[in-house]
Amino acid sequence: MKASHxxxxxxxxxxxxxxxxxxxxxxxxxxxxxxxxxxxxxxxLCSKGNAVLEVLYHPERLTKPLxxxxxxWRIADWGEVLEIVASRLGAIRQADxxxxxxxxxxxxxxxxxxxxxxxxxxxxxxxxxxxxxARLCHSPTVAALAGMLGxxxxxxxxxxxxxxxxxxxxxxxxxxxxxxxxxxxxxxxERGATLIVADPRRTPTxxxxxxxxxxxxxxxxxxxNGMMRVVLDEGLHNRPFIxxxxxxxSDLVVSLAALSLEWVAAVTGLSVANIVQAARAxxxxxxxxxxxxxxxxxxxxxxxxxQACADLALLCxxxxxxxxxxxxxxxxxxxxxxxDMGALPDFLPGYLQVDxxxxxxxxxxxxxxxxxxRIKALYIMGENPVVSDPNAxxxxxxxxxxxxxxxxxxxxxxxxxxxxxxxxxxxxAEKEGSYTSTERRVQWSAKAVEPPGEARPDWQIVCQVAxxxxxxxxxxxxxxxxxxxxxIASRIPFYAGITAERLQGRIGGLLWPCPSPEHxxxxxxxxxxxxxxxxxxxxxxVRYQLPVETTNAAYPFTLxxxxxxxxxxxxxxxxxxxxxSRYAPDPFVELNPQxxxxxGLAEGEWVQVTTARGxxxxxxxxxxxxxxxVVFAPFHFPGINDLTMDALDPAARIxxxxxxxxxxxxxxx
Amino acid sequence: xxxxxxxELSRCIACHACQVACGxxxxxxxxxxxxPSADRAVPLVCSQxxxxxxxxVCPPGALRRAGDVVLVDSEKCTGCGxxxxxxxxxxxxxxxxxxxxxxxxLCLDRLERGSKPACVLTCPARALSYGPYEEAVAPARQRAxxxxxxxxxRGEGR
Numbered sequence: 119m120k121a122s123h124x125x126x127x128x129x130x131x132x133x134x135x136x137x138x139x140x141x142x143x144x145x146x147x148x149x150x151x152x153x154x155x156x157x158x159x160x161x162x163l164c165s166k167g168n169a170v171l172e173v174l175y176h177p178e179r180l181t182k183p184l185x186x187x188x189x190x191w192r193i194a195d196w197g198e199v200l201e202i203v204a205s206r207l208g209a210i211r212q213a214d215x216x217x218x219x220x221x222x223x224x225x226x227x228x229x230x231x232x233x234x235x236x237x238x239x240x241x242x243x244x245x246x247x248x249x250x251x252a253r254l255c256h257s258p259t260v261a262a263l264a265g266m267l268g269x270x271x272x273x274x275x276x277x278x279x280x281x282x283x284x285x286x287x288x289x290x291x292x293x294x295x296x297x298x299x300x301x302x303x304x305x306x307x308e309r310g311a312t313l314i315v316a317d318p319r320r321t322p323t324x325x326x327x328x329x330x331x332x333x334x335x336x337x338x339x340x341x342x343n344g345m346m347r348v349v350l351d352e353g354l355h356n357r358p359f360i361x362x363x364x365x366x367x368s369d370l371v372v373s374l375a376a377l378s379l380e381w382v383a384a385v386t387g388l389s390v391a392n393i394v395q396a397a398r399a400x401x402x403x404x405x406x407x408x409x410x411x412x413x414x415x416x417x418x419x420x421x422x423x424x425q426a427c428a429d430l431a432l433l434c435x436x437x438x439x440x441x442x443x444x445x446x447x448x449x450x451x452x453x454x455x456x457x458d459m460g461a462l463p464d465f466l467p468g469y470l471q472v473d474x475x476x477x478x479x480x481x482x483x484x485x486x487x488x489x490x491x492r493i494k495a496l497y498i499m500g501e502n503p504v505v506s507d508p509n510a511x512x513x514x515x516x517x518x519x520x521x522x523x524x525x526x527x528x529x530x531x532x533x534x535x536x537x538x539x540x541x542x543x544x545x546x547a548e549k550e551g552s553y554t555s556t557e558r559r560v561q562w563s564a565k566a567v568e569p570p571g572e573a574r575p576d577w578q579i580v581c582q583v584a585x586x587x588x589x590x591x592x593x594x595x596x597x598x599x600x601x602x603x604x605x606i607a608s609r610i611p612f613y614a615g616i617t618a619e620r621l622q623g624r625i626g627g628l629l630w631p632c633p634s635p636e637h638x639x640x641x642x643x644x645x646x647x648x649x650x651x652x653x654x655x656x657x658x659x660v661r662y663q664l665p666v667e668t669t670n671a672a673y674p675f676t677l678x679x680x681x682x683x684x685x686x687x688x689x690x691x692x693x694x695x696x697x698x699s700r701y702a703p704d705p706f707v708e709l710n711p712q713x714x715x716x717x718g719l720a721e722g723e724w725v726q727v728t729t730a731r732g733x734x735x736x737x738x739x740x741x742x743x744x745x746x747x748v749v750f751a752p753f754h755f756p757g758i759n760d761l762t763m764d765a766l767d768p769a770a771r772i773x774x775x776x777x778x779x780x781x782x783x784x785x786x787x
Numbered sequence: 788x789x790x791x792x793x794x795e796l797s798r799c800i801a802c803h804a805c806q807v808a809c810g811x812x813x814x815x816x817x818x819x820x821x822x823p824s825a826d827r828a829v830p831l832v833c834s835q836x837x838x839x840x841x842x843x844v845c846p847p848g849a850l851r852r853a854g855d856v857v858l859v860d861s862e863k864c865t866g867c868g869x870x871x872x873x874x875x876x877x878x879x880x881x882x883x884x885x886x887x888x889x890x891x892x893l894c895l896d897r898l899e900r901g902s903k904p905a906c907v908l909t910c911p912a913r914a915l916s917y918g919p920y921e922e923a924v925a926p927a928r929q930r931a932x933x934x935x936x937x938x939x940x941r942g943e944g945r
Contacts (some may be wrong), residue, residue: 149811152908162911168807293800297911300800304912308930310937322800325826683802697807741825 124151125566126625128553129167130226130546131686133448134276134296135555136163137625138170140547140566147171147547147567157626158276158557164297165684165698172695173545174567178529180542181571191540196572196582199539203497204586206522206538207243210495216244220484220493223250223461224500224576225453228551229560230602231576232452232459233467235499238584241593246463246478247493250456251501252448253481255412257770258420259446260457264469266428266656268649271454273443274407274642275557275629280305281441284403286314286396288427289338289413293322294683296447296556299409306441312399316341317413318678319708319750320743329396332745333386335678336665336777338414341393342426343662344382347374348397349433355401356435363648364432366657373659385662401434405441411449412680416775420767422660432655438644448556449687451546455554458610458630468610480771482507482764489516497583498525499576500543504532505688508773510759511732526579531690532756542573549575551599552621554630558640560616561627577602615639665777666765673729673779675713675749677761680776685754692754705755706737709782710746714738717782727751729780732760738782749780789855791835792893792904793923797930798914799828805906805915809891812905818891819906820878830914832906833857833878833891841870841879841890849887856895861887893917 124139137153150171154161183199184191194202210218221243223235232250239248252260263270279285279302292299300323307313307326315327316338324330333341349355350371360367379390386393400406408431414423428444436442448454460467463478472478479487485507487493496517507513517523517536525534526541534540548569554560569575581594588594596602600618607614612631620635621627629639647653669676684701685692692698707727709719719725721740726733727749734757744750751758753775765774801821810817820831835857842850842857849863850870864887871879871888879890894904902908907917916923 152905154908159911160913161908162913163804163808163909164911165803165807168804168811168909171811293912294802297800297802297804300798300802300912304798308933310933310940320826322802322828325800325828326797697810698803701803743825 122148125564126153127547127566128451128561128563129163130170130451131166132296133450133453133556134158134298135451135553135557135559135561136167136298137561138163138167142566145567147174153625155625158559159298160301162298162301166686166692169695169697172697173691174547176529176694178694179570179573180528180530180540181573182542183572184540186538199541200582200586202539203524203583207495207497208587210521211243214494217247218492218494219243219245219247220479220488220496221248222481222496222498222501222503223248223456225250225252225450225456226500227456227576228452228549228553228563228599229455229459229606230551230599231580232456232461233602233606234577234580234584236459236461236467238580242584242588246472246476247484248461248478249463249481249484250453250461251450251481251506252453252457254416254506254772254775255449255453256415256446257772258415258424258767261421261770262424262658263428263444266425266658267644269643271558271643272445272556273437273644274440274445275559276445277302278440278443278642279303279407279409279445280309282306282403282405282407283311283441284314284400284406285311285409286316286400286406287323287409288316289415290409290411290447291317291321291323291680292409292447295681297683299447312403314396314399318745318748329392329399331386331388331392331396333388334745335676335748336417337386338423339419339426339660340382340385340662341388342423342430343374343377343660344379344386344393345397345400346370346430346433347377347379347382348394349401350374352398354398355433359435360433363654364657365652365654370429370433370657370659373661400430403436405439406431406434406436407441407443407445408436409445409447411447413776416772417777418666418765418767418774419663420772421769425658426660429657429659432657437655438642440642443642446556451555452553454556454558455552455560458554458613459606467606468612482766482773483771485513485516488520491519494520495522496520498523498533500527502531502533502688502690504536505756505759506753508759508762508775509731509764510757512764526576528573529690529694531688541579542571543579544569544573544575548573549577549599551577552603552616552618558629559627560613560621560630562618562621564622666774667730667763667777667779669779673781675780675782676747677727677729677749677751677778677780678776679751679753679758679762681754682752685752687754689754702752704737705734705758706739706752707782708739708741708744708750710744710748711740711742712746714740717784719784724785726783726785727761727780728783729761729778731763734758734760735785749782789835789837790918791855791920792832792891792907793916793918793920794830794832795914795916795927796829798912799830800912800914801828802911804909804911805830808905808909812894813889816880816882816889818878818880818889831876831878834876835893840873840875844869844873856893857890858892859888859890864888
């Protein structure tokens with residue numbers, strides 16, 4: 119038997135932060151092993167983690183730098199492309215100013231890579247126009263919780279869900295999209311916990327629910343306010359907690375005074391009895407957990423919906439104790455880290471606020487600016503906005519208008535295909551670095567194998583671009599990612615105790631805040647005080663608002679987008695993984711049997727889905743999972759986001775992905 | 788009593804992790820199945836039955852029992868498919884190249900290293916376990932009892 123060794127890595131897919139070993143033989147990853155002593159997973163790994171080797175060795179991996187020419191792609195060498203990138207960006211900056219440049223950092227890249235990227239954007243190119251795809255998912259969490267609690271991260275570690283005796287899962291489908299979380303929720307239920315699931319669809323998460331609240335997309339604020347109304351009416355609020363640890367309670371009471379449960383029932387389609395039962399179950403629990411994700415955040419009212427979730431948790435005193443907390447389920451493997459590292463237009467590393475007058479543009483705003491000619495160049499690292507951003511038809515036009523587009527990626531994605539220059543990057547197993555999961559868990563992912571061909575680790579590429587563009591070596595000389603980790607520790611107080619040495623070989627890493635080298639990390643936040651100036655959490659009352667676009671005669675269905683378990687985000691990785699893509703090889707929409715019958719559609723038939731912005735051809739999946747009148751479209755396929763709208767939440771600037779009006783029609787033969 | 792893979796239906800979330808893991812471990816041949824369903828998940832895997840219908844019906848005698856596990860001898864298998872018909876759970880597969888058939892072998896090589904079957908290790912919901920029947924059924928009874936206790940506590944009776 120050949121000698122093989124195990125290399126510990128962190129799964130490159132989602133924010134659950136699962137560890138897995140790659141089995142390396144003769145410089146090749148030939149298999150994987152389960153990390154059975156991982157504190158969050160116990161070695162568990164979802165379908166996508168199990169298929170990572172299909173991505174690593176895919177024949178379409180980018181191996182050479184590419185330059186676009188009239189005859190298509192020309193292979194170039196690194197010297198040439200680095201020169202092109204540095205000089206083109208430099209020239210545009212010279213002619214039109216630094217605000218004509220835009221930069222998208224990658225929430226799939228490591229902390230070290232994100233830190234270096236924003237450092238390059240700010241110190242070399244002189245702009246704050248840097249953002250990452252957190253903008254499209256949990257920017258409302260940052261906008262809402264930073265103000266209310268002083269810290270925007272998940273308050274408890276994921277295994278702590280097992281300690282809750284009531285789980286309120288709203289706008290989230292962890293059983294499908296963060297599958298390893300299911301084991302903790304089920305353990306809680308086996309110990310007697312009540313599971314409440316609020317979702318427009320009967321998802322696998324909802325299968326196990328004690329109370330399933332099937333509400334229409336975009337009505338969550340009405341439900342949450344209704345639940346708070348019940349809590350106040352029945353005197354179930356946690357008076358000592360409110361008195362000792364919060365401010366603004368009277369504002370909340372006043373804002374809910376005129377709310378009628380009958381009105382909430384009318385808006386949400388739920389019965390008053392169900393709303394009351396759910397409210398009582400959560401309020402009466404010893405420890406209640408609120409688990410939320412895109413169903414709460416991806417709205418023009420996303421920030422307000424997160425605020426309503428936090429209001430409910432504060433009202434019942436369910437924060438700062440085992441089993442009691444707020445669990446925003448962050449999507450990307452390092453979206454938490456990308457934000458911690460300041461790959462954001464309005465925050466520096468460690469969430470130091472950028473002066474409002476100097477704050478840069480967010481992702482969608484950059485695309486709008488590109489369409490208007492205000493942004494003339496974009497440097498996109500590990501992002502695929504052509505598939506993942508809203509109103510994608512307009513976005514493609516905007517990208518084509520740019521004077522210069524450079525994309526750094528592992529595949530020639532739909533976005534890379536539009537670029538002037540493509541930089542081939544190393545995949546997760548071909549470089550080392552730290553990644554921060556949704557539970558603030560910072561873990562080291564080791565390098566297992568060499569990158570293919572001329573592909574280079576993102577941290578090296580960023581340093582090389584920075585060196586060329588700035589003409590200086592000094593700030594950009596790093597021998598290894600570990601040196602960057604040390605620099606991060608010196609800049610960010612809550613990472614101060616985190617070094618590569620401490621992380622390497624430590625299964626499960628460290629949970630921040632970790633303020634010193636002796637500190638062993640922090641499990642539960644807000645135990646004694648909140649991270650606000652006065653140490654108290656602040657209630658922020660919110661009022662229900664209608665979605666931006668409602669149904670009408672031309673577009674009679676409510677379109678909502680979301681995820682399925684065997685694909686991942688923009689699909690660049692999973693659509694190239696046969697063991698996964700076979701479950702859903704084609705774009706599709708879910709339609710309720712009643713609607714399918716009315717339209718005379720058969721299972722699997724190709725149909726056209728149209729909104730005011732665009733149209734796509736998809737298959738129809740007929741299922742009672744989705745309510746009548748609602749059309750659910752997984753967004754893992756190019757074109758789905760041609761349908762969605764780029765109306766933005768005013769605080770978080772997240773688009774209204776979750777609600778649009780659409781029509782579904784037979785395809786003309 | 789024999790150690791086999793047990794499925795806890797109340798925990799399965801139909802995530803397909805077990806299938807992807809099994810296929811990867813066995814050169815593309817998947818030996819655990821998840822029939823599609825809108826609102827239920829029933830993972831099906833070989834129970835290494837005793838008496839063994841597949842073994843009984845196999846004309847070339849390509850199926851044999853080795854302790855807890857029923858194994859396919861790929862040299863003897865003719866791909867006739869009779870075992871597929873005999874299996875009460877439909878968990879024997881016919882390779883797309885025609886022969887041989889493939890079935891769950893309890894990841895014998897992993898067991899020999901002191902590890903467990905890949906599907907068991909990977910299941911995100913802990914719906915799969917490996918061990919003697921009594922070890923699997925005791926927690927299942929406790930879970931069922933907990934459900935009844937909860938219902939009584941909520942005033943719903945039995």
